[in-house]
Amino acid sequence: MFVSSYRIAANHIFPSLEDQLRNRINYDFSERTIDDENEPSKEDKQFLDIVSKSTSFVNGHYVIDMPFKSEDVQMPNNSKQAEQRLIALSKRFTRDHDFHKQYVTIMDKVINESYAQGVSEKLMHKMMVISVSSKHEAVALINDIQNLLKQGGFHIAKWISNDRDVVNYVPIEEQAKEIKDLDLNQDSLPIYRALGVQWCVDYYEFRFKIDVKDKPATRRGMLSMTSGVFDPLGFLAPFTLVRKGTLQELCKLDVGWDDAIQQALFEKRTQWLCNLEKLSEFRVNRCLKPSGFGKLISADLHHFADASEIGYDVVSYLHIENEEGNTYCLFIMGKSRVTPLKQVTIPRLELTVATVAVRTNKMILSELEIPVQRSYFWTDSMTVLRYIKITTSRFHTFVANRLAVIHEGSNICDCRYINSKLNPADLVSRGVSAEGLLRMDQWIVPPDFLLKAKNEWPNSLNYDSDIIESILNSRPITRNTDSHRDLEPLTPNHLLLMKQKPNLPPGVFSKTDNYCRRRWRQIQYMTNLFWQRWIREYLPLLQERQKLHEIKRNLQIGDVVLVVDSNATRNSWPMGIIVETILDRAGLIR
Structure with missing residues (x-):
């Protein structure tokens, strides 16, 4: 079908690069509502209604009507116009040889680098990652997925697995191209690249090989290099936050996009580039449930939050326990952001990062297939914990909005205190180099106390x-x-x-x-x-009232007494010797 389009109507203008960066920095301080999900508009509902009413299955494929706003739309036949454009392009090739060469070069590059490829009638390109507990379940899952997609006219290919028997079950033409020429009985499985990280199939771990090209020492160049480190799960959060802080500093200085940066920032940029190569040694185990762990009886999520003048962050761990009482704990994800451009107090940052922890918990629960019993939230800010435990007071808008998010997404009894020295999120808020990230294991490796009984967890009331x-x-x-x-x-x-x-x-x-x-x-x-x-x-109350029971002798000069002083420091029991007494009318010492 060809569609004529003599005019272009734009109803959305993309914000400038400056506005996009500033909005990203101030992401959590826009006073949004509790739920981030927007309700569908009237136009969205109209589109969904058209899709639901017009969907049909014809000759092995789904057919859906074009979502026009008006039902009386007459589509013109613009096939001749499309042919004329193709002929005009061919004539320009004949007339302008340089343009023809540039066109062919660009298209060859796009095809050779797999940016584009020929579309097969059976192709449906969508990456899918699924984990199962045994090879028999994996084979059954492959059959179920292929049969299900075949009913809709789709075909799935590029299979890869860390189990060689499962790979051998898949026909060679449907295997991933990285393993088609391998001898699965001898050769090691390749390292598969997905979403900016390297998946080591044999060891089921993630690795990093970041190749960031050197850019000009300008604000634009630094933003380009920082964006080249794609880390959606926050494995490198302690390292990347340092770079984000440099961009924030350039925003505050109002440096132009193509202006040269200061010498001090240039040295930080050079040091950061040198550290990128060392990240190739970084490893992240991604097996949430070890082989042979047995049946789970409980699974909990632990979110640690912290904030500083540089930034704030959340790190999440999964804690599981089997029937034999054995426990296992693993890093799930991290999330870090720099502080907003406008100065915000530390207590407000701590309260904000607590809301980020609640939203992170909601997202993980929606994606994690393991049923989670409880979610714990750890912070080293007693101010935040006091705010959370207060349910009767009224607060200013800033505090009230964030407390509403926390109360809605968590239980008050699951919000706990942890000392800064034990808080793994404290590592991100301070920022570390690549060497520090490799040397310290308190980021990827969960805190030791999570593997202990709950009565041994940190508690602020103990002291x-x-x-x-x-x-x-x-x-x-x-x-x-x-x-x-x-x-x-x-x-x-x-x-x-x-x-x-x-x-x-x-x-x-x-x-x-x-x-x-x-x-x-x-x-x-x-x-x-x-x-x-x-x-x-x-x-x-421990002192007996003598005058109400029996007569005692008066205090005399030289007696040793205990001095009651409301200003005395604790554990202090000052004693004194009477040097003078005064009698009342009854002859008693007062």
Whole structure:
């Protein structure tokens, strides 16, 4: 069918490169709604209605009506116009030999480099990757897929598998071209390139061979080289974030696209290019369930989030357990972004990356075939955890929108605290070189505690409880003597630690420490609050009111007493000697 088109109507103008880059940097700060999926427009619904009503199966192929807006459309016969254009092009070839050579050269290059190929009547080009637990299931799956597609007039080819028996089952003409000439009994299976990474079929792992051509030392050239590293699953997130940060810095400096960059940025660019070659040594195991692992009884997702002034990121791991109690944990994906151009506080960045973790969890659950029981979200920001646990207060729009995303996509009890030293996402927010990525195994390899029992997982309350226990253990268990010459009374700490106080005197902490990033200062402030309340509210209850029970002698000069001071530091029990007394009208010491 030929369609005449004398006019072109454009209803969409692509934004400039500058706007696209800025929108990408500010991706998570556009105050979008909870659900990223847009509802179909009226025109979209009209198109879907045409497809559903007109689809038919004729001579082994599906036939669908053209989706015209109007039902009364008369299509002109423009076959003669198409023939005239072909004749005009042939005449130009005869008239302009240089144009003819350029045309042939370009088309040969397109065909030779597999950018285009002849279309077979049976060809349906769509890559499909499926994993099964045994070779018998793989063979059955191949038959099912071929029979199903054959019913629709489609043909699937280019089969490849990490099991040689499965490959031998597939006819040679339908195998991937990389393995057609191999001796499967002796030769190693090739490394298959897919979506910017190399799939090592024999070991079922991903590798990287990045060939980025050197570009001019301009902002445009740096953007081109950065885009050449295609890493959709975030395997190289700690490394690529450094480069994204350089582009962000150029945006802030408002450098022109073709202007030369500063010397300091040029040195970073050179160092980054040198590191690209070292990524060929990077390996990522992609087997989610090891062979012979057995039947699964549980599967959990763990998402770790972190933010810094450079950027914010999420890294996700899958934790599975079999019937025998054996566990296995594996890297799923990472996601990193630079901070927006407008300065944003760290707590807001931490809250934003928590929403990114929730969206990442939703995406993984929709794609993962393994049934997941629970999804855990880990952060080293106590501010974010306090926000999440508050369900009755009202917040500003920025905080409220992100809390709505978090509450809708997660359970409050599954949001947990982790120390920055144990948080693998902290590696991305700081950025590392290629050498550092190869040397450190805390990115691809999950944290050790995920392989332990849940009661051994990090918990921010453990340290608080230890301090409270230490305070209570410093109370005397023997009689306090009135003489300052006697030894100090025994306490539980004497029996455990051979001394009354296990730690050095604490520092001075105020309410402002509750909002700082350092976790230990927050814990110290909370511990001080407990100490003050214990001194002010509970300790007086332990003292018997003498005047209501029996008559005791008055305090005298030289008696040793315990001084109650609300400003005293915790674990401090100041004692004093009475040097003066004052009698009231009844002759009692007050």
